Amino acid sequence: MKQSLFAVFSIIICSFLLSACAAPQTMRPHGTNAEIMAEQIKQSEVALKRLVNDSRHVQKIGHPILAKNTNFCGEDVAIDYGFSIWNIYDVGVNYKIAADNIYSLGENLQVFQVIPNSPAAKAGLKRGDKVKSVNGTPFPYGKGASKKYHKIIRNKKENKKASIVINRQGIEKTVNLTGKEICHYPLMVTESDVVNAYADGDYIYITRGMLRFIDTDQELALVIAHELGHNAMGHIKKMKQNAVTGAIAGAILDAALGTSGFSNMGSDIGRMSHSIGFEQEADYAGMYFLKRAGYSTNGAANFWRRMAANNSSSINRRSSSHPSSPERFVDINKTHDEIMAKVKAGKALEPELKPKTEFVKTNKNRGALND
Ligand SMILES: [Zn+2]
8 A cells, every 4th residue: 555655656746847837637626615524524424323333233243242151251240231331432533523413422421232132121221311320329421431330330240230310302211220240341343444353351342344354243253252262261461471571461462363464562462472372262262152142153163264365374374473264264163063062962061171270260360261
């Protein structure tokens, strides 16, 4: 891309030098500033709607994966009511006018998504409801409110009952909900075009590049389950322990899942030991998480054939941090066989652990494998 831009730039410079007076010859219509600004708002609205739809879809597909695997999430289990929230500070600066126009998004947290058949759905909560208080405590408000909310939820373990006061189009209503346990790793969509997904121990991120690449709900579920594998197995903490250089692993980037297109952050992480083993472990545990959430594991490995067709550099070699795509395809298929044998035998669907290891449930280890 850079090269071709440079080429275009050079050609323009050359023609300028050869003939300084040369200029476009056509009489073209041109919009006024006001017209262009109006169109700018329109396009922001179209783009925001698409981003919101993408995010809601990710939450819908990912919710069962987080809800059905709480056994493996240690202390990161929270009470969930089946709705997510946002306010104006959760959208980029270019979307603020659009968010106000389409969703009347302001300082108050409002309901972003309601998961089908969840306690929130059954209680009649709707997208756009403004949340005022929970069990008599006012809801966070203004800048940073979403993060504050997630902190409150993360620390709320005991009381599953919630009495929530909402405001729907000016009318206050009280909604009573009984929550269920969930792995508290909120699913985030980032605007990057790189085919990527990552986990940082607190959240799971999927890029829009990845969403464009993904072909089916099963593929999306596979990616989310893999990232849950990183968080649930405590990989961030272990990579920090393994970091010889003192570089800090902020997140596990599955950048292009084996391409050379790593960011600086990615290459720091890539230097750390055991990374490929962690990737294989996230693939392995992720397949169990997928099946436990009610998704089929049959044919899930095909994701890696499609990925290879998209990015052939992963076919013949491992990257510094990720297995090759043929390795991943073969291992995931073998995991599918292992899972199906357990289903047939009526055995519990749990990843096989090395002897003398167990899932530990302490806050520090975040359900990591103690080996
Ligand atoms: Zn990974």
